[in-house]
Amino acid sequence: MLELNPQSIAFFIFAAFTIGGGLGVATSRNLIHGALYLILSLFGGAGLFILLSAPFLAAAQILVYIGAIAILIIFAVMLTRSMTRLGEVYNRQWWLSALVGVGFFVLLVIGVILPVFGNLDPNAAPLDVGTTMDLGIALVDGNQFVLPFEVASVLLTAALIGAIVIARDRD
Amino acid sequence: MVPLWMYLLVAAALFCIGTYGVLSRRNAVAILMSVELMLTAVNINLIAFWRYLAPDNMAGQAFAAFVFVVAAAEAAVGLAIIIAVYRSRRSVIVEDVNLLKG
Numbered sequence: 483m484l485e486l487n488p489q490s491i492a493f494f495i496f497a498a499f500t501i502g503g504g505l506g507v508a509t510s511r512n513l514i515h516g517a518l519y520l521i522l523s524l525f526g527g528a529g530l531f532i533l534l535s536a537p538f539l540a541a542a543q544i545l546v547y548i549g550a551i552a553i554l555i556i557f558a559v560m561l562t563r564s565m566t567r568l569g570e571v572y573n574r575q576w577w578l579s580a581l582v583g584v585g586f587f588v589l590l591v592i593g594v595i596l597p598v599f600g601n602l603d604p605n606a607a608p609l610d611v612g613t614t615m616d617l618g619i620a621l622v623d624g625n626q627f628v629l630p631f632e633v634a635s636v637l638l639t640a641a642l643i644g645a646i647v648i649a650r651d652r653d
Numbered sequence: 654m655v656p657l658w659m660y661l662l663v664a665a666a667l668f669c670i671g672t673y674g675v676l677s678r679r680n681a682v683a684i685l686m687s688v689e690l691m692l693t694a695v696n697i698n699l700i701a702f703w704r705y706l707a708p709d710n711m712a713g714q715a716f717a718a719f720v721f722v723v724a725a726a727e728a729a730v731g732l733a734i735i736i737a738v739y740r741s742r743r744s745v746i747v748e749d750v751n752l753l754k755g
Contacts, residue, residue: 489654489655490655493655493659497659497663500663500667500693500697501663501666501667501670504666504667504670504671504690505670507670507674507683507686507687507690508670508671508673508674508677508678508687508690513680513682513683516683516686517686520686520689520690523667523690523693524689524693527667527693527696527697530660530663530697530700531696531697531700533655534660534700534701534703534704535704535708536700536703536704536714536717538714539696539700539714539717539718539721542718542721543693543696543721546721546724546725547689547693547721547724550725550728551689551724551725551728554728554729554732555682555685555686555689555728555732557732558682558732558735558736559682561736561739562682562735562736562739562745570679571678571679571680571683572677572678572679573677573678573679573747573748575676575677576676576677578676579672579673579676579677580673580677582672582673582676583669583670583672583673583676584669586668586669586672587665587666587669590665590669591662591665595658595661595662595665596658599657599658599661600658602656602657602658602705604654604655604656604657604705605654607654607657607704607705607708608708608709610708610709611704611708611709612708612709612710612711612714616711617711617714617715617718619711620711620712620714620715621715621718626711626712626715627712627715630715630719634719634722634723637722637723637726638722638725638726640726641725641726641727641729641730642729644729644730644733645729645730645732645733646733648730648733648734648736648737649732649733649736649737651740
């Protein structure tokens, strides 16, 4: 079984943040609370990225998700005043949705995760890990990801212009 | 190290919580937040597989970085649409947005 070392303790703490925050997002009545739970969940995800030795993605998670997307969501909640008129939080098929969620989870755990990856020796994982420098080189290397990298910048520009055009008040 | 299946378990749980949120919430902003949860779960899966199965090939991390880009674009455009809908219908409840219903 799993021995208790600092790494596994940190894993359990971050996993609890991630899942607890996720439950908070799915169930909280007040959307501002939901957004704060979302920040907690994304922070736990960043911690998991650190444990998986992907520090650049952890920093990007903090900067992009928590610093930009979560703040954008909080602005949207305040602009639409959706938290003051609460009423029903869930629609009529909420029990069907819960059934789908739990059923899919059980299917994944029993059908894929435990039988395929359950008895993989964790100490057999390779020790030499690609660094942030390797990621940077891969993103601009002509033989690897330079085309998706450029397309991503075009996508971001299109999304920027599109968001301004859609949200603008026309008068 | 923590075994791979524990990371996969966390990611699967987060993805299913996000699925439940998307299917059951009425508020469009809450649905968008649940979509962000699902994208984070996908990223945890990608990074976990990258770390345990192919850590010298940067495709896993690069793919996760592109998921970030798409998530940022999706959040920006999605929230702009929600604000535009709120301006015309005075509501962000998804059942009230039925302009395309025949």
